[in-house]
Amino acid sequence: MIRLAGMVRNCCIWLLSIALLDYVLVITPVKADNSITHKDSGNKQFLVETIHILGGFNNRVPRWSGEIRIAVIGILSDSVESSLDKLLAQLSLYSGLVIRRIEHDVSGVTQYFQAISESPAYDLALCSKTNAAECANFVVIVSSQAEMYRIAQSLPMRNVFQRATASARTVYCFFSPGISHSLEIEKSVVFINQSLSEKMKETCLQEEITQSFGLFNDYSGSLFYSFNNTVSPKMLTTHDKVLLSSLYDRAYSPGSLANSIANQVIDYGLANSESVLPR
C-alpha cells in the first residue's frame, strides 16, 4: 500500500509538471517589452543618435516645403506597390505635405535615360500623361546597377553615386536629394536595385524615401531608428515618425538647427517616461 501511494504520488507530480509546462508554453501569451529604459545613458544615447541622424548639432536641416509629386520608373510587384502607397500616406501624415503619384508614359529605364539626356539641367523629365504641366519632383528608379550608373552620369548627382554604381560591389539602394540655397529640398531620386528580393525592395523604398525627407544620415547599430546601416527587412520605428514630425513642425522653417528639432523630441520623451517612445 505504501509503495502504491508512492507511485501514485510520483505520477501526480509528473502530471502537474506537464500541466504547468503547458501553461507556460501555450496559454501564457508572450508579451514584447516595448518600453525603453530611461536611465541617463539611454537618454544620452537617444540624443546622440538623433543629432547624428539630423547631421550634427549645428547642422541646418533641409526639408521639403511644397507638394511632392512622385513617379516610379521600372516594375514593382502589387505587394510592393501597396506598401509604397501606405508609406506615402504615413509620410504625408507626419510631414503634413501633399504627396501624389504621377502616372506617366515612360515605359522603362531606357526611355527615361533618353528623356533626361535630352532635357535641361536636372530636369527629372517625368510628367503626368493627363496633364503635361504636372511633372514629378521625386523619382524612384527600379533598375539594374549598370542602368543606374548611366542615369547617374546624366543627372547632377554626387560623385559618390556615380562611383558606387560603377563599382563591382552590389549597391542595394540610395537616395540623392536636390537642395536649394534656402535649404528646401526640391527634388529627389531614389535608386532601388531590381535584383533585390520583394522584402528588401520594400525595406529600401521605406528607408530611402523616408530619408529623402531630411533624415539624411544613418547611425550604425541604432537602438531607436531604422536608419542603422543594416541590410535586413525592417519597418519604420516610432522614433522615425516622431523625428519626422518634429522636422516638419511649421513652427520651424526649412534649414532650422538640428538641436532645436531634436530638443523638443528629447524633452517630450523625458516628460512622458516609458510610455511615450516604445520601439
Added chain:
Amino acid sequence: MMFLGRQKRCRQVFRIAVTATAITSLFVSAQLGAQDNRPRKMESDLKVSPYVESYSEASIFVTALKNSNLWSKVEESEELTLFVPTNSALYSEGAAFLLEIVLNKIENRNRLNDLMAIHIYKGSLQIGENSSREFIIPMSNGGCLDVSVINGSIKIGPEATVTKAVNAADGTIYFIDHLLWMPYKDQMDCT
C-alpha cells in the same frame, strides 16, 4: 510481481496523461489562434461629446479636437459619428507626439483642423460587422475613406481597425487603433 504490475500501471497512466495533455494543448492553441477581431459593442445614455470627454483613453485625441475649431461642432451636432484613436494606439504608432506637441502649435492649426475633420462624420454611421463588404465614407472635406468589413473586423482607411464601438445618445463612437489619414485621391475616386 505485484510491485512490477503497479509500476506498469503507473507508466500506462503516465502515457495516457501525456497524450491527454497534448491533445488539450492542441485544442487550446487552436482556440488562441482563432482570435475574435470583432469590436466590443456598448450602449450609453450619454451624448458623444461627454462620453469621449470622460473616457481617459481618449484624452490625447479629445484635447487635440478641442484645440481645433471642430469641438463645438461635435458638441452641437444633432447626430454624428466620431472615430477616436486611443491613447495607447497613438503612443504605439508614434503619433502621440504629433498630436500633443506639433499640432498643438498655432503654426500647425490648419493641419490639425484637416486631420480632425477626417475623424468626424455628420450623421450616425452604423457599420454592421455581420457581413463582409467594402464601401466608401464621404468626408466633409471632399475626400473619402475606404471601409471594409471582413469576418466581423472593421477596417477604416488604409490602416485603422475598430476595437470598440459605442452607441451614444446622439451618434456612434468608433475607437480605433491608428490615426485616420487619407492617401491623396482625385475627387473622382470618391464617387
